[in-house]
Amino acid sequence: MSETSLAISKFSDLANPTRFLALASRIIPWLAGITALCFIIGLYLSFSTEGDYQQGETVRIMYVHVPAAWLSMMCYTIMSISAIGTLVWRHPLADVSAKAAAPLGAAFTLLALVTGSLWGKPMWGTWWVWDARLTSVFILFLMYLGLIALNRAMDEPSKAARVTAILILVGFVNIPIIKFSVDWWNTLHQSASVLRLDGPAIDPEFLHPLLIMAIAFTLLFFTLHLMAMRNEIWRRRIASQRRMAARMASREE
Amino acid sequence: MTALFLRDLRLSIRAGGGALIGILFFLTVVAVIPFGVGPDLALLSRIGPAIVWIGALLAALLGLDRLFQAERDDGSLDLMLMQETPLVLTVFIKCAAHWTATSLPLVIASPLLGLFMNMNETAIGATMLTLFVGSPAITFIGAVGAAVAIALPRGGLLVSVLILPLTIPVLIFGVSASYAAVVGPAPFLPPFLILIALTLFFAVIGPAAAALALRNTAD
Amino acid sequence: MTALFLRDLRLSIRAGGGALIGILFFLTVVAVIPFGVGPDLALLSRIGPAIVWIGALLAALLGLDRLFQAERDDGSLDLMLMQETPLVLTVFIKCAAHWTATSLPLVIASPLLGLFMNMNETAIGATMLTLFVGSPAITFIGAVGAAVAIALPRGGLLVSVLILPLTIPVLIFGVSASYAAVVGPAPFLPPFLILIALTLFFAVIGPAAAALALRNTAD
Amino acid sequence: MHLTAENLAARRGEDLIFVNVSFHLQPGEALILTGKNGSGKSTLLRVIAGLLRPEKGSVTASDSVSAGRRPAAEASHYLGHRNAMKTELTVAENLDFWRSFLEPRKAAGLSTEEAAEAVGLPGITHLPFGYLSAGQQRRFAFAKLLVAYRPVWLLDEPTAALDTSADRLFTELIEAHRRKGGIVVAATHQPLGLEGTRELKMTGFAGVDQGVWG
Amino acid sequence: MHLTAENLAARRGEDLIFVNVSFHLQPGEALILTGKNGSGKSTLLRVIAGLLRPEKGSVTASDSVSAGRRPAAEASHYLGHRNAMKTELTVAENLDFWRSFLEPRKAAGLSTEEAAEAVGLPGITHLPFGYLSAGQQRRFAFAKLLVAYRPVWLLDEPTAALDTSADRLFTELIEAHRRKGGIVVAATHQPLGLEGTRELKMTGFAGVDQGVWG
Amino acid sequence: MSSYAFYVYGSYGFAAVVTIAVTLWTWTDGRARQKELAALEAAGIRRRSARPKDEE
């Protein structure tokens, strides 16, 4: 008992909110800078490379669509890891991380959905089909919204975080479904050609801009996530100080 | 009375997001359907109006049974029964608030679902219109059930036997009006007018019956 | 533990009428679809298993959100949380009772619906079997939502939103197993085995997550 | 305000709980119902409040002895075992709702903050009702009687779950109400410390009534 | 049975309700919690019952001073503000359920009819629980403690809604439990009339804790 | 580019809108929080750890 509590206190020492804030304010400008740089290179590459002989110019949509789709899944994974942090170590920063990631995840999922639709119209001739990949991403989007709503519905932050964490973890079953839906059901959608065990099966001509854009989007995600976490910590600090002030005022009367 | 309307609305919204949740729920239901029937767009657009109506029915039923039960459990119902304001009016307002909080968002969201189900503009418009006109009837019918449920402590069975069959005509005329608007050959107006008549009928009968049941429950 | 099972069963039979609501809702769904699809019998029998599955899924949602809420409201949940018996077991038993009271009747009623939908004997048998095997998974998933619901002022829709997506795999394999049995060419066994696996998986995960949620929402 | 009960009899399930209960209360009078558990105190209060149909007899309220009579329910506040407040809403929202529901014309009631102060809990009306302790909840349930004016108060064990200071507070509020000409009917197990009250001792079970079947 | 609380602190919402509560109860001892409304009595009971996670500290029960300790919850009966009985079921069904749920091995508890007799209400166990008066409901909620044996009783205002004869009855039941070596922790506003009890006065609000965010 | 320009630019445009919106939202939220903190600071409410030692 005493040993675990010691470990927890050390762990939380390493990452207590105040330290986190100091660290974040040092990292964020650098991260933002690198993100911008990556976007410039990535955008340049994605418009200067050749079109595909089959898909023509529309292949350029890939450079936004695929990173957004990857991020929508990665974001959920990060939320799940945070959820474990909340439930197992009861670490307050994990609460904050999961809460801050949800809107970002929703945004990237929306991006994947819309760019996918925009790609689908010229390629498949329709904006939307109810195939397994597309629907499971749509479900992911709904789950993000549901989790945001759930977290908002409770006004005690730590309880809200714990309850939401449980559903985040249970909902994680959706991620493998998205990832492997193309293998399990034959669908219109492409099967994996970059993230596969036997190495990417894609022309380097497309791979390079794709990878750079993926890196750019990932960095953007981390920048925004850090900023949102910082905002959330501030928000809680403000709430706690307001309460303090109210108590002190009522004491002095 | 506005106070009651606002309170009930606020209570449903407190669940977090309120109207948005209703829409989200509806979206989820509709997103689940293709997994069952398969991705065949032609089929989907054909069963579209029926699915939208069933979704609306489900959304209205979820939570409807607690309409008066919650008031009874915390004692508020006692105070409502004691008032000079006619009980029918109170029931009517509660129904209106329930409809506004759960069914109205669905009506508003239904075009979006129509798009997902690959319905064309006419079908979407017709479904939205019939839903708007017909869904209050479901709430009013449900209110009778909710009132009877608290009148008979063990009346759960009776409620469902009474209520769900009554909603079937509403559903049938709603769905067939939507179809009439799209595929013909049957005209749109007759079922639509019947739907309106049903709603008006239940708007009178529902609260009156519910009020009667509530008066007789009190114990 | 049998005591808990029997009590819950008795409660739903006495007060809830849960089973009947479910069956009637189920019937309503099945009654309305033909209006959407039209009198095309071949089509009806084709989408039959899917409709039966979707109906069962939606019917299971009705009343599921009160699974723990009712226990919380009268204080019984407190006593259950204090016991030495693992909470997971308590949750499991409650799920089992709920399934017996609400989903089992649906399973039993499903052949009737199959007849309505003009399905042949194999299809009916396959649907009933998959429903029997798969529907517990829905209850177990729903239990997680019900446990989370007690932290919310009003559970209702939000819970369903969070729960429905998780039931999709169950729906997919349930429906595809039913189809496989009828039309082929895909074999029946693989999806059926996956369905069993899903039920077993959620029978472990669901009560565990629900117990975790109950422990964390107590106040 | 006069409250008159004539020949009341009430039934719970199949048993008659009381028969031949009559009383007449003048302005400022208080009637205390006592008796064992299950003796019919709550039943009588619910009959007066119009929530239970009496087996026989009637309860009426009138502005003066000669004036027109109307059902007592409409002139009464009823504070039952349950608090009639929503746990999801804040105290202020609850009280505001009851004020406008009970008294659409906004007449003689206190404001929410004043009522909260009167029951000794100022400054926490912004909390959700469900966050309060049992005694605090009971106090705010009582505050409901203050936000809208009704001449007759029907109180069912008003002081359950209250601490001693709140007991005194309630007694004073009730006395103030009586001084303004209000009538109080209260069921209680503990002496409320009111002055000059009348007492009605309920005895429970007044016989199985054979009814029409006998 | 020994009940030990060490350095308990608990939080409700964001406020600390109490800090540094420690006590050690020997077999047969009773601890009475007193204090104003909202001072934290129910909160402390719920912490002991394991229903609220303490902010700091722990509560344990052990068979003797040296024996292995276990969470107090498992050795305890908890009688809260709510009765934990289903109104749709009869009293007998309710009690039977709790007997077999709380004590699967059917050991030291009374039978349903004996328990009903002990709380002074024999012969009405066939009625649905919802048909009883407030005080009768409370008595049967108490009967739950008798149908299954637990050494520690945690009682939150056990005598709310009870008449005086039932008050005495409860006092005797509690005393009998103590004589058999049981421990009682009770929150109450009215003196329970127990002998040789210890008292813990709750004061409420032990400060806003800035927590990790400050 | 020709006929597909709409889809390509549409997706890039939408991506730009979404990312910029999210970034702006996060940033303005942060600014608002910082302002509130400053206001609290100005009102004399300070964090325990930020308080000078002699005050304790």
Ligand code: HEM
């Ligand atoms: C709304 C519609 C769409 C959605 C929701 C969607 C979703 C996704 C997701 C989640 C991934 C990541 C998969 C993984 O990492 O394994 C992905 C990758 C991909 N998508 Fe889409 N997609 C959509 C439409 C399209 C369309 C129309 C095309 C092109 C015809 C397309 C082409 C691709 C390609 C090439 C990949 C990369 C696969 C890889 O290399 O691993 N997608 N999409």
Ligand SMILES: Nc1ncnc2c1ncn2[C@@H]1O[C@H](COP(=O)(O)OP(=O)(O)OP(=O)(O)O)[C@@H](O)[C@H]1O
């Ligand atoms: N769920 C909750 N969330 C937040 N605060 C709460 C909650 N429940 C109680 N509180 C607060 O905690 C404090 C202590 O409440 P508690 O119920 O322990 O008081 P108590 O001593 O039992 O009072 P009473 O005599 O009225 O029963 C109160 O000020 C109350 O407002």
Ligand SMILES: Nc1ncnc2c1ncn2[C@@H]1O[C@H](COP(=O)(O)OP(=O)(O)OP(=O)(O)O)[C@@H](O)[C@H]1O
């Ligand atoms: N809903 C009901 N159906 C049938 N009988 C009932 C019902 N409610 C109460 N009773 C019976 O009516 C009798 C009177 O109950 P009542 O609630 O009036 O008692 P009371 O005097 O208020 O008791 P207490 O002091 O316990 O509150 C009791 O014997 C009870 O069993």
Ligand SMILES: [Mg+2]
């Ligand atoms: Mg009573």
Ligand SMILES: [Mg+2]
């Ligand atoms: Mg208390």
